[in-house]
Amino acid sequence: MIIADCHVHSEFSSDSTAPITDMLQQAIRQGMSVFYLTDHHDIDFPKDAAGGLDFQLDTPQYLAKLSELKRQYRNRIEIRTGVELGLMKHITQKLHDYVSTFAFDFIIASSHLVRGMDPFYPEYFADRSQTEAYREYFESIYENISVFNNFDVYGHLDYVVRYGPTKNAGWDFRDYADVFEAILRTLIQNGKGIEINTAGLYKGLGYPHPHIDILNMYHELGGEIITVGSDAHTPEYLGYGFETACQLLRSCGFRYYTLFQGRKPQFIPL
Ligand SMILES: [Zn+2]
Ligand SMILES: [Zn+2]
Numbered sequence: 001m002i003i004a005d006c007h008v009h010s011e012f013s014s015d016s017t018a019p020i021t022d023m024l025q026q027a028i029r030q031g032m033s034v035f036y037l038t039d040h041h042d043i044d045f046p047k048d049a050a051g052g053l054d055f056q057l058d059t060p061q062y063l064a065k066l067s068e069l070k071r072q073y074r075n076r077i078e079i080r081t082g083v084e085l086g087l088m089k090h091i092t093q094k095l096h097d098y099v100s101t102f103a104f105d106f107i108i109a110s111s112h113l114v115r116g117m118d119p120f121y122p123e124y125f126a127d128r129s130q131t132e133a134y135r136e137y138f139e140s141i142y143e144n145i146s147v148f149n150n151f152d153v154y155g156h157l158d159y160v161v162r163y164g165p166t167k168n169a170g171w172d173f174r175d176y177a178d179v180f181e182a183i184l185r186t187l188i189q190n191g192k193g194i195e196i197n198t199a200g201l202y203k204g205l206g207y208p209h210p211h212i213d214i215l216n217m218y219h220e221l222g223g224e225i226i227t228v229g230s231d232a233h234t235p236e237y238l239g240y241g242f243e244t245a246c247q248l249l250r251s252c253g254f255r256y257y258t259l260f261q262g263r264k265p266q267f268i269p270l
Contacts, residue, residue: 001031001242002032002228002239002242002245002246002257003032003033003034003259003268004027004032004033004034004035004036004080004259005027005032005035005036005228005229005230005232005238005239005242006036006038006082006106006108006195006227006228006229006259006260007036007038007084007108007155007195007197007227007229007230007231007232008023008027008035008036008037008038008229008230008231008232008238009023009037009038009039009040009084009231009232009233010023010037010039012037012039012057012058012061012062012065013039013040013055013057013233014040014050014053014054014055014056015040015050015053015055015233016039016233016234018233018234018235020037020065020066020069021069022235023035023037023232023235023238024069024073024077024079025235026235026236026238026239027077027238027239028076028077030238030239032077032239033077033078034077034078034079034080034259035073035077035078035079035080036080036081036082036105036106036229037062037066037079037081037082038082038083038084038106038108038229039057039062039082039083039084040055040057040083040084040086040112041055041056041057041059041083041084041085041086041098042054042055042056042085042086042112042113043056043085043086043088043091043094043095043098044088044090044091044094045086045112045113046113046116049113049116049117049118049121050118050120050121055086055112057083059083059098059101059102063081063102063103066079066081080105080106080259080260080261081103081104081105081106082104082105082106082107082108082260083102083104083106083107083108084108084110084155085098085099085107085108085109085110085151086110086111086112086113087109087110087111087144087145087148087151088113088140088144089140089143089144089147092147092148095148095150096148096150099150099151100150103262104263105260105261105262105263106152106227106259106260106261106263107150107151107152107263108151108152108153108154108155108195108227108229109144109145109148109151109153109154109155110154110155110156110159111137111140111141111144111159111160112159114136114137114140114160115140119133119137119159119160119162119163119164120163121163122165124163125163125164125165130164130165130166131175133160133164134158134160134161134164134175134176135175135176135179137159137160138157138158138160138176138179138180138183139179141154141157141183142179142182142183142186145183145186145187145190145192146186149190149192151192152192152193152225152227152260152263152265153192153193153194153195153225153226153227153258154183154187154192154193154194154195155195155197155229155231156195156197156199156200156209156210156231157180157183157194157209157210157214158200158209158210158211158214159209161205161211162199162200162203162204162205167204167205168205168206168211171211173211173213173214177213177217180214180217181217181221184214184217184218184221184223185221187223188218188221188222188223191225192225193223193224193225193226193227193258193265194210194214194218194223194225194226194227195209195226195227195228195229196208196209196210196215196226196227196228196229196245196248196249197209197210197229197230197231198228198229198230198231198240198241198242198244198245199230199231199237199240201240201241201244202237202240202241207248208241208244208245208248212248212251212252215248215249215252215254216252219252219253219254224254224256224258224267225258225265226249226254226256226257226258227257227258227259227260228242228245228246228249228257230242246270249270250270254270255269255270256268256269256270257270
């Protein structure tokens, strides 16, 4: 059994109303021994991109709350601090400043915006083919990690596929294999990992992010750092599909998954 869900949100994220304690209780009920909270922080998130949500984390208050809970829950579960940081090339300096200001156990880097647009909205796909729109998203990940690497894993690498007009129907890895090779080689060279994110299972893809073709390529290129997360924004999704994720990782040849403490990886047998 996976002992921690490495991608969890709470009411500290603009798109969740779940109290942290509800998420914590759920992790305890499932018998997990470590609890991570990885709320959103998207610097320079445009006001009109997501119906007025701003995705700015009140980080001092967030960390204070987590340290209070850490004391309260110390005999029940170990609490570790995380953040899901939205990357964009033009905010590189602000990202460096942010990460050097606050001490986290674990940082997920994610792409939620491309050219200031969120693929969640159909405008992102307007006036071009789905393949072109997907490719631009993947290329922007490569651009992001070419200028910034102060994170631990890259989140939901194929997030954009959730929102395309036909989602993953007709997915052909060969259309993007060159971009993924560049992304994965860069991550591996920099000692960074990826995550398997089970939201794909409950958000219409039928499999976790990223697609198995990407997991296989990561493994073949020598990638070893992989965290397991549900991206739950409500308690019922915490730990969702972890058995499926485990089997998938084993089938790709992975023998370990990873947890982070104080930004250092710990490898645990699958
Ligand atoms: Zn995300
Ligand atoms: Zn998330």
